[in-house]
Amino acid sequence: MNRQTLFEKIWDSHVVHEPRGKPALIYVDLHLIHEVTSPQAFEGLRLSGRSVRRPDLTVATVDHNVPTIDRWFIKDEISRRQVEALKQNADDFGVRFYGIESDRQGIVHVIGPELGLTRPGTVIVCGDSHTSTHGAFGAFALGIGTSEVEHVLATQCLVQKRPKTMEVRVDGALPRGVTAKDVILGIIGSIGVDGAVGHVIEYTGEAIRTLSMEGRMTVCNMSIEAGARAGMIAPDETTIEYLEGREFSPKGQEWEAAVAEWQRLPTDEGARFDKTVVISASELEPYVTWGTNPGMVVPVTGRVPDPKSLESESDRTAAEQALRYMDLTPDIPIQDIAIDRVFIGSCTNARIADLRAAAGIVQGKQVAATVQAMVVPGSTQVKIQAEEEGLDRVFTDAGFEWREAGCSMCLGMNPDVLQPGERCASSSNRNFEGRQGKGGRTHLVSPQMAAAAAIAGHFVDIRDW
Amino acid sequence: MEPFKRLSGIVAPLPRVNVDTDQIIPAQFMKRIERTGYGQFLFNSWRYLPDGSPNPDFVLNRAEYEGASILVSGRNFGSGSSREHAVWALHDYGIRCVITPKFADIFYNNCIQNGVLPVALPEDRVQELIEKAERKPGYRLTVNLENQTIYDSEGFEDAFEIEPFIRERLLRGLDDIAMTLEEEDEIAAFERKRPSWLEPAKS
Secondary structure, three states, X not given: OOOOOXXXXXXXXXXXXXXXXXXXXXXXXXXXXXXXXXXXHHHHHHHOOOOOOOHHHEEEEOOOOOOOOOOOOOOOHHHHHHHHHHHHHHHHHOOEEEOOOOOOOEOHHHHXXXXXXXXXXXXXXXXXXXXXXXXXXXXXXXXXXXXXXXXXXXXXXXXXXXXXXXXXXXXXXXXXXXXXXXXXXXXXXXXXXXXXXXXEEEEEOHHHHOOOHHHHHHHHHHHHHHOEOEEEOOOOHHHHHHHOOOOOOOOHHHHHHHHHHHOOOOOOOOOOOOEEEEEEHHHOOOEEXXXXXXXXXXXXXXXXXXXXXXXXXXXXXXXXXXXXXXXXOOOOEHHHOEOOEEEEOOOOOOOHHHXXXXXXXXXXXXXXXXXXXXXXXXXXXXXXXXXXXXXHHHHHHHOOEEOOOOOHHHOOOOXXXXXXXXXXXXXOOOOOOOOXXXXXXXXXXXXXXXXXXXXXOEOOOHHHO | OOOOOEEEEEEEEEOOOOOEHHHHOOHHHOOOOOOOOXXXXXXXXXXXXXXXXXXXXXXXXXXXXXXXXXXXXXXXXXXXXXXXXXXXXXXXXXXXXXXXXXEOHHHHHHHHHOOOEEEEOOHXXXXXXXXXXXXXXXXEEEEEOOOOEEEOXXXXXXXXXXXXXXXXXXXXXXXXXXXXXXXXXXXXHHHHHOOHHHOOOOO
């Protein structure tokens, strides 16, 4: 019997054509579009007189540029033009579009799953590296560049070299206070920010299986931060339960047929991966990044490392550069680091489960006087749901700002940015230099850890909360 | 796309690992809807001081490296965001070839789409090139894609690997879309076989 991995099953069922000595042409089931990486692609179609082959498999929304307050009029003219261009392009090419006025608008990687557009066994692309999020459903979901966006619009296919496979198995149950975000930060800290380049990761093991869909999305979301082409988790009852009854999920007999297919997707017993990494869940802790990439991470109980302790010269230099940028000195305890800002949001950690968890931490407490904190729901649907549950009041009573849905302060493309020198505890995915605004200093943490830091004014261990 | 056959040019050294695309072009410069004009924003935060004046220490601001068309940097170059703007910025500035021990996957693909040649060499060879370019500003390399070699006038010579298909595309400056559209029959046949549950349900 030919034993296959989840990835291999999806790949084989999507190869349209694989000429000898050339990369494969694979079919795309869902193409998500946002305003930043698509205008040049639509312009390319216009210039060559091409149309969108499958507008019915293409969905667009605005997220990167949209302000999270006063969103009805975007003051930044260039941003406004980009948002308007997407609406125009969607109209011209017949693509479904969720604009600022839509109650379906939100971060593209939050709305795909919540609308039931994301499904197991499919190939999903978007001009955005965090497309790996959708792999949580057992899809092969990958970020692509704008030229590839144009290619998919025109042909519904992607030219792709078959990636290698890598299993990341997290054995055992997660200790109390260790979240999905800590799982992925721990993995990246262990395999490195280029540890999975050229590979598709499949996350397996008890700690992964027991995660909610939101937790699985957090893990898969940051696969790209380990350099992976994609990350995925086999579909199971949790996946099926999440998808049943969603707006675009299959219905009736179609649903039955789909579920039967999905149940055949998990990796066969004995199938081989090109590489396997095993991590013991019991060794994971709540993490805080100290440097300028997500692999520069230590447990909250730890200290800022001393670059001198690193083996390779390039790593030492990188650590010295990072500490200089972050204005940190070696050996200080992480919990002594005071923060100025807190951001709970992004495609990594702004789903309803994340907001519930963060609200649980802040309930009845007050944000420290030295901290400005905000919560930005990942989608308008998440915002509506959170308000129905009264979470907005929990946050605002504690002194958090409660905003409209969008990418917000994850990437400094809209009015939500750090000022030079400001230090932020952030539930987002990248702590690169200037990522949240020029000169801003980002520490990546779980939404719970960000919430607790907002209250305390510095990092604290939520296991002691 | 302009074909890439052979390039001789000044080498700019960037001795850092994990240079991410947020450094190559920060997000605030991605609001434009055009493909051109990003060169002025290349490495913005390293290239300019907080007051907006050029940072005299940054390699691209030093007169000896002016007109550099080859960039040499540490492993995992182009990591992070998928933004093709990073390659547009490099290309617009005049960079036609990037040399590093290891490329991030999406960045690599974006290079190919824009006629920028990605050359992966072993870590010690890259280090050697970085040191040469730092020691001798204005140092030049020649990259020949036809026979997949890279050399200078002082005896450095190496061969590099590249997928034959990618090499062919770059040499001829081919457009992927036109090639894929020739496979219309296969695409249409594939579409006829797709199960109906894959279509988005009517809401």
